Amino acid sequence: MKKIILVLLMLFCCGTALAESTDHYTSNSDTLKRTPRRSSFYINGGFGFDFTHISYNHEYHEQKVKYSGNGFGIVGDLSLGCLIKEFIAVYGSFEVVSYDGKYDLKNVKKKYSFIDDEIDDIALLGGIGVTGFPFSRANNFSQGIFFGGKLLFGAIMMQEPFGNYDNYDLRNFSQQDKDYFVIGLDLELGKDWKISDRISIGVALRWQFLGIVSGDDTLVDDDDWANYEHNHMGNSVQLMLRLNRR
Numbered sequence: 688m689k690k691i692i693l694v695l696l697m698l699f700c701c702g703t704a705l706a707e708s709t710d711h712y713t714s715n716s717d718t719l720k721r722t723p724r725r726s727s728f729y730i731n732g733g734f735g736f737d738f739t740h741i742s743y744n745h746e747y748h749e750q751k752v753k754y755s756g757n758g759f760g761i762v763g764d765l766s767l768g769c770l771i772k773e774f775i776a777v778y779g780s781f782e783v784v785s786y787d788g789k790y791d792l793k794n795v796k797k798k799y800s801f802i803d804d805e806i807d808d809i810a811l812l813g814g815i816g817v818t819g820f821p822f823s824r825a826n827n828f829s830q831g832i833f834f835g836g837k838l839l840f841g842a843i844m845m846q847e848p849f850g851n852y853d854n855y856d857l858r859n860f861s862q863q864d865k866d867y868f869v870i871g872l873d874l875e876l877g878k879d880w881k882i883s884d885r886i887s888i889g890v891a892l893r894w895q896f897l898g899i900v901s902g903d904d905t906l907v908d909d910d911d912w913a914n915y916e917h918n919h920m921g922n923s924v925q926l927m928l929r930l931n932r933r
Contacts (some may be wrong), residue, residue, distance in 0.1 A: 688857075696858045699789070703838075705903050706878060715777045715888045720831040724772040724773040724774065724823075724824075725772070725773060726769065726770060726771050726772055726773075727769070727770050727885075727933055728769060728770070728906075728932070728933075729766070729767070729768045729769055729770040729778055729931070729932070729933045730765075730766065730767055730768075730931060730932050730933075731764075731765070731766040731778070731818075731929055731930070731931035731932075732763075732764070732765050732766075732929065732930050732931070733762075733763065733764045733765075733928065733929040733930075734761070734762070734763050734927070734928055735761070735762050735891075735893075735925050735927035735928055736759070736760075736761060736762070736925065736926050737758075737759070737760045737762045737784055737786055737895075737923050737924075737925045738757070738758075738759055738923060738924050738925075739757065739758045739759075739760070739784075739786050739788070739808075739921050739922070739923040740755065740756075740757050740921065740922050740923075741755060741756050741757075741758065741790075741806065741808075741919075741920070741921045742754075742755040742918070742919075742920055742921075742922075743755065743918070743919050744916065744918045745916070745917050745918075745919075746914075746915070746916040747914060747915050747916070748914055749905050750927060751779070754790055754791060755790065755791055756788055756789055756790030756791055756804070756806050756808045757788050757789070757806075758786035758787055758788030758789075758808065758896055758910060759786055759787065759788060760784065760785045760786025760787060761784075761785055761786075762782065762783065762784045762785075762925050762927070763782070763783050763787030764780060764781065764782040764783075764927075765780070765781050766778040766779065766780040766781075766816060767779055768816075769897070770933045773820065773823045773824070773933075774817050774819065774820055774821070774823060775817060775818070775820070776817065776818045776819075776820070776835075776933065777815075777816075777817055778815070778816055778818075778888050779814070779815055779816075780813065780814055780815065780819075780839070781812070781813050781814045782810075782811075782812040782813070782839065782841075782873075783809070783810070783811055783812075784809070784810040784812070784863070784895075784923070785808070785809045785810075786806065786808060787805075787806055787808075789804050789805060789806055789809055790804045790805075790806060790808035791804075792804045798872070805846055806846065807845075807846045808844060808845045808846065809841075809843070810841060810842070810844075810869060810871075810872050810897065811841045811842055812840065812841035812869070813839065813840065813841055814837055814838045814839035814840055814841075814871070815837065815838055816835060816836060816837035816838070816873070817835055817837075818833050818834070818836060819834055819835060820832075820833050821833075821845045829882055831878045831879040831881070831887065831889065832876075832877075832878050833876075833877055833878070833879065833889075833891075833919040834875065834876045834877075835873075835874075835875050835876075836872070836873060836874050836875070837871075837872070837873040838871075838872060839869075839870070839871035839872070839873065840868075840869070840870055840871070841868075841869055841871065842866050842867065842868060842869065843866070843867050843869045843897065843899060843921075844866050845866075845867065845899075845901075846867075847865055865901070867899050867900055867901045867919075868900045869897045869898060869899050869900065870897070870898045870900075870928050871895060871896060871897045871898070872895070872896045873893055873894070873895050874893065874894050875891045875892065875893035875927070876891065876892055877889055877890055877891030877892060877927070878890065878891075878924075879929070879931065885931070885933060886931075886932055887930075887931050887932075888928075888929065888930050888932070889928075889930075889931070890926070890927065890928060890929070891926075891927040891929060892924070892925075892926060892927075893923075893925040893926075893927055894922070894923070894924060894925075895921075895922070895923040895925060896920065896921070896922055896923075896924075897920060897921040897923070898906070898919075898920050899919040899921065900918060900919075901917070901919045907927075
């Protein structure tokens, strides 16, 4: 009888210990799932390739010039800021874009045979950006997917087709190797893969718009704006490789 009581007592003790161990493991798993999202310093560096389409349209009375061109080059950027609750990054960003190509000037050269069709541009841009990581806690392929945007300001150094010509009738056209103020917008979508707890590598597809302030509005009479139109812009598709810490 004593042996039976002793065996039952041992079984009760083992069962209690096992139950406590199971409860402790379940508690740890639940705690891990409920770990608060952390905020941290955010840094991202990127390097990639750029395909740009530049368009130019100028009309003012008898002055009517329209042309476009394509360029291919490289782009690099650096972003510094903070990651809020592992969900959204807010940062300042600096970009350098350089590309070469040619303008399509077949129609323009019928009137101005002296112009140069080379594209050789460099843009220096700075601004603010926001990137969202909506699936940062997912345990599938969606983890690391992000989307973001930037508002940029800066300067572009351009080699203009009318750079070697100085004529009163063409005074609105820019001189060669002219620097212009630009306003830019970046929109991107991509995915990161973690290589450590804080470091990730990834790829992104980005669209960039640049509004180039190249028109000379001071030459337009106050009552003559209806006859003035000037649009100068660049649209780019960029494929980026990135390395970030967050």
